[in-house]
Amino acid sequence: MRTHPKRSKAIGGYLEMQLPKGEEYYPSLxxxxxxxxxxxxxxxxxxxxxxxxxxxxxxxxxxxxxxxxxxxxxxxxxxxxxxxxxxxxxxxxxxxxxxxxxxxxxxxxxxxxxxxxxxxxxxxxxxxxxxxxxxxxxxxxxxxxxxxxxxxxxxxxxxxxxxxxxxxxxxxxxxxxxxxxxxxxxxxxxxxxxxxxxxxxxxxxxxxxxxxxGIDYEDCARIRNRNFRILHQALSGKNKLVLNPDDSYAPMSYPFLIEKNTVQKKLINKRIYIPTYWPNVLKWTTPKMFENYLCIHLLALPIDHRLNDNDMNRIISYINLLI
Ligand SMILES: Cc1ncc(COP(=O)(O)O)c(C=O)c1O
Known part of the structure; x- marks a missing residue:
């Protein structure tokens, strides 16, 4: 709740939305x-x-x-x-x-x-x-x-x-x-x-x-790590990016680089949403540049804290069907 420095604390009135009270991940930044x-x-x-x-x-x-x-x-x-x-x-x-x-x-x-x-x-x-x-x-x-x-x-x-x-x-x-x-x-x-x-x-x-x-950061990180490892185990052999899972801690997504560039659209049709990083890169680069290739061919597969083993297996089976 916003506390105005010059006003006394409000008591009573309607009830506000309650959020769990914990600690931020970077409280001192x-x-x-x-x-x-x-x-x-x-x-x-x-x-x-x-x-x-x-x-x-x-x-x-x-x-x-x-x-x-x-x-x-x-x-x-x-x-x-x-x-x-x-x-x-x-x-x-x-x-x-x-x-x-x-x-x-x-x-x-x-x-x-x-x-x-x-x-x-x-x-x-x-x-x-x-x-x-x-x-x-x-x-x-x-x-x-x-x-x-x-x-x-x-x-x-x-x-x-x-x-x-x-x-x-x-x-x-x-x-x-x-x-x-x-x-x-x-x-x-x-x-x-x-x-x-x-x-x-x-x-x-x-x-x-x-x-x-109010976020349980430990849990979010644990799930991301687990999901990343599941995808890495199943897909690393087909991934044109060489990844070392020990280098990363609770990453944003699993970057999967493949030759085919039609998979993103097909996954989206299956309600598996893959963002493009980043559309502006196509304006900034020429087709011969690696960044241009990344923008078109890299699938940033979701591994976030909402997702479980079944979701990872769904992603893996679609990908295996599509590539
Ligand atoms: C790599 C990267 N850096 C920085 C930003 C900017 O973050 P914000 O939207 O919080 O300004 C973005 C996207 O918005 C991003 O993708």
Missing amino acids: IKLNTGRNALEYILKVNKYSLIYIPYYTCEVLLEPIKKSRIPYSFYTIDQNLDPVIDFYIAPTECFLYTNYFGIKQLTVQRLSGQMQNLVIDNSQAFFSEPLAGIDTFYSCRKFFGVPDGAYLQSNTISNLKFERDVSYNRVSHLVKSIDLDIEDGYEDFIENNMVLTNNPIKTMSVLTQSILS
């Missing part, structure tokens, strides 16, 4: 409204002269970069989703790497020992803890049913103050998914995501923080 705004914060306090970003990422990251008027330069990744760094990074420049699907923590560790101004985008790696001294941000809605919210580890001390966000008007898809079917909330999901565009940096809303405080 900076709490902001969105991942992109966490990047804006990093750019604001560090005043870098240029940022290197991967071709293989979401275009919303250009929002804070353009807002901050910082020049940017794209870099490519290799078959292991590792960055190809064949250029000089000046001491005033920073390098953004995405912990893809939550399976690239070893690369994050390696890079952290190699360069000075590393920024880690853990939007796809909620459960990968930030490394000491490395600016790292998280976007909570990729892992949990929240409308927004981001965590940030920033190593530059600043006394920036922000207004608190309010997100009660962006939860219709979350509420519909409980009361109706997940598909019934889809249009609202798109609209509620759209309104996250071009917002100022704000601190995390009380609503988002309350939901995040």
